Amino acid sequence: MKNNSNIQKYKRLAPFYDKFMGNRLFRKARQQAFSEIEARQGGSLLLVGVGTGEDFPFLPAGASVTGIDLSEDMLKIAEGKKNSRDITLLQMDAEDMGFGNEKFDIIVLNLILSVVEHPEKVLEKSLNCLSPGGTLLVFDKFIESNQKPNVIRRLLNKITSAIGTDITRDFYKIKSGFPIEITKEYKTINDLYTIIVARESISNDISV
Structure with missing residues (x-):
C-alpha cells in the first residue's frame, strides 16, 4: 500500500468505517487490548493511527492522550467522540x-502496522518516542511468525489491500533488528488478530 493512495482510500471509507470496525467483536477485542496496560495519573499516551476514535471508550483514566492519523476525514469523526476527555488530535504521518524529544509513557499501535507503507519506519519512530520503561501495545492482523500466508489469505489480501490493509505481514519480521522485548502475546477474534504488549529492551541484545 502507498500512503498517498491510503489517504484517498480512507477518505472514501471514513463514513462507513465505524459500521465495519465498531461491531461487537472488534469493540471487545479493543477493550481486551487496553486492559493489558495501566497508565499513571497524568501519564502520556500516544495513539498512532487513531482513525475515527473507536479506541476512546477504552482509554485508561487519567492519561493525557495524543492521537495522530494521516486521514483528515478520520480525524474529523474522531473529534466528535472526544467528549470531555483530554485528547489532542493531530494530522500526521506515522x-x-x-514529536522531537517528546516522550510518551504508552504508545498504542492498533490496526496501523498492517496499513502503512513501511511498518518498520512506524515502529522505529514509535520507539524513538517511547519513554524509558514505557509500554508498547500492538493490536493487528499478523500471520504466524516465519510462516508463509496460505493461499486463501493471499487471495483475501488482494481484496483487503484494495481498501488499505495488508493481512500477510509478520510482526517478528517487522520488529527484526529493533531492541524490543515482548512481555505478552496472544490471539483474539477467532485467532485472526494478535494482541502484543512489549517494551524497549534494556539489554544490549537485539530481540529478533
Missing part, C-alpha cells in the same frame, strides 16, 4: 512522527 512514518514521520514529528
Whole structure:
C-alpha cells in the first residue's frame, strides 16, 4: 500500500468505517487490548493511527492522550467522540512522527502496522518516542511468525489491500533488528488478530 493512495482510500471509507470496525467483536477485542496496560495519573499516551476514535471508550483514566492519523476525514469523526476527555488530535504521518524529544509513557499501535507503507519506519519512530520503561501495545492482523500466508489469505489480501490493509505481514519480521522485548502475546477474534504488549529492551541484545 502507498500512503498517498491510503489517504484517498480512507477518505472514501471514513463514513462507513465505524459500521465495519465498531461491531461487537472488534469493540471487545479493543477493550481486551487496553486492559493489558495501566497508565499513571497524568501519564502520556500516544495513539498512532487513531482513525475515527473507536479506541476512546477504552482509554485508561487519567492519561493525557495524543492521537495522530494521516486521514483528515478520520480525524474529523474522531473529534466528535472526544467528549470531555483530554485528547489532542493531530494530522500526521506515522512514518514521520514529528514529536522531537517528546516522550510518551504508552504508545498504542492498533490496526496501523498492517496499513502503512513501511511498518518498520512506524515502529522505529514509535520507539524513538517511547519513554524509558514505557509500554508498547500492538493490536493487528499478523500471520504466524516465519510462516508463509496460505493461499486463501493471499487471495483475501488482494481484496483487503484494495481498501488499505495488508493481512500477510509478520510482526517478528517487522520488529527484526529493533531492541524490543515482548512481555505478552496472544490471539483474539477467532485467532485472526494478535494482541502484543512489549517494551524497549534494556539489554544490549537485539530481540529478533
